Amino acid sequence: MPTITFENQSYPCEAGELLLDALTRQGVNLPFGCRAGGCQACMLKATDGDVPALAQTNIEEKLRRKHYFLACLCRPESDMTIALPDPADRYHSAIVFEKVALNAQIIRLRCSLPEEFSYRPGQFVNLTPPDLSITRSYSLASLPEEPFVEFHIRLLPDGRMSRWLAESVNNGDFIFLSDPLGHCYYRNQPRPLLLAGTGTGLAPLYGITRDALGQQHPHAITLLHGALDQQGLYHHDALQTLADAHSNLHYLPVVLHDGAPANGAQGSIQDQFAHQLETLPSTDCDAERQPLIFLCGDTATVAAMRETALAAGIADSLIYTDSFG
Ligand SMILES: Cc1cc2nc3c(=O)[nH]c(=O)nc-3n(C[C@H](O)[C@H](O)[C@H](O)COP(=O)(O)OP(=O)(O)OC[C@H]3O[C@@H](n4cnc5c(N)ncnc54)[C@H](O)[C@@H]3O)c2cc1C
Structure with a gap:
């Protein structure tokens, strides 16, 4: 049975058990997100011992060489000593300079654009406080030419990260951002675009839509934003204004419970x-x-929408998704 050493404590890991499961089962507070190797929120560094090859899936080469791995994909085969990522290896610093409520449940956070940070609107980053105590993924709603990075954060009642961002982070504070990740971004192809998202699922779609318009996408762009009620349709006016200014953009707000807006x-x-x-x-x-x-x-x-698209005959390779959990 492999033993995992973390912050000078030893933890047994059952044969075949995931390192993330073994440590969280024993009360260790490790960062994690999707648990499926996609969001990289659970990235750790092995300071001793062998890293199974599978645990380095999709990790960029420079971090692989430094023995970074994903705890959610790691089934240790022998003893390992592990550590939280070195911020200098993994993160960019950004200063928070604007925090506004978009509605009762969603805030917009704008941070300074870190140096050497290049991204496509709609990708996501992992955000973490300076003490690295929590890591969560958030999508980039801004455009690279804007002098800030923008996030739309839904506040969950007991959400550790969303509450920390809403209640403890102030203008002038700094936070860490990972390199951009994910495949939800605009491709300049001669096809219509169909974008659909619920709640803050609008964040990446807002970035992708504006990117497509900025690149003069010549085909129809249809953007569906779903919310429980009208209050959830944040950015409604801005999106309507955008649609009024671009004849190929059709914006359709969809409300589940009460009356929908006129359009x-x-x-x-x-x-x-x-x-x-x-x-x-x-x-x-x-x-x-x-x-x-x-x-x-x-x-x-x-x-559900992905299944509908596949059933309608859309090729899997044309469907890009980010599930927020
Ligand atoms: C690729 C990716 C991109 C994302 N982009 C965004 C984004 O742009 N904006 C955004 O607001 N979020 C986004 N998320 C979700 C985000 O990473 C966090 O999961 C979310 O903010 C909750 O974190 P928390 O620490 O506040 O809550 P936690 O402390 O993790 O959870 C608190 C409680 O809420 C429940 N919970 C957690 N997530 C949800 C959920 N989505 N709906 C309902 N209940 C939930 C938990 O089960 C728990 O009971 C994204 C996630 C992924 C994987």
């Missing part, structure tokens, strides 16, 4: 998404004209 729909975003797929030209056999699809936000809703 919106009431009901489930899944139904509206299915309806949009039916009305887009050639989603069936004309592979050249199938839409590029971006789905973000609530995991179950994203999965």
Whole structure:
């Protein structure tokens, strides 16, 4: 049975057990997010012992060479000594300079653009406080040409990170940002774009939509934003103004529970998404004209819309998703 040493304490790890499971089971507070190797929030460094190859899946070469690995993919085969990431290896510093409420449950955070930080709107980063005590993923709603990085954060009642950002972080404080990750970003292809997201799933879609418009995307762009009620439709006016200014942008707010705004729909975003797929030209056999699809936000809703798109004949390679958990 391998023994894992972390901060001078030893923890047994059952044969075949994931390192993340073994340590959290024994009360160790390690950062983690998706638990599936996607968000890299659980990245740690091995200071001694062998790292199983699978645990370094999708880790960039410079960090691999320094023995970084993902705790959620790591089944130790022998004893390991591990440490939290060295901030200088993994993170960029950014100064928070604006924090505003977008509605009762969502805040917008703007931070200085770190040096040597290059990203595509819609990608996500892992945010962590200076003491590295929590790590969570947040999507980039800003554009690289803007002098800040922007995040839309939904406040969860007992959410450790969202509450810390809302209640303890002030203008002038610094936070750490990982390199950008993920594949939800605009591709300049001769296809319509269909974007759908719930809640702060709008954050990446807001970045992708503005990026596509900025790059003069010549085909239809349809953006669906789903919320429980009208109050959840943050950025409604800004998106409507954007749609008024661009004839190829169709913005459709969708409200589940109470009356929808004048240009919106009431009901489930899944139904509206299915309806949009039916009305887009050639989603069936004309592979050249199938839409590029971006789905973000609530995991179950994203999965349901992805299934709908696949059932409509859309190629898997044209569907990009970020599930928020
Ligand atoms: C790729 C990616 C991109 C993301 N981008 C964003 C973004 O742009 N904006 C954003 O607000 N969030 C985003 N998230 C979600 C974010 O990473 C956190 O999971 C979320 O903010 C909750 O963290 P927390 O520490 O506040 O809550 P936690 O302390 O982790 O959880 C508190 C409680 O809330 C529950 N909970 C956790 N997440 C959710 C959820 N999504 N819905 C309902 N209950 C939940 C937990 O089960 C727990 O009971 C993203 C996640 C991923 C994987």
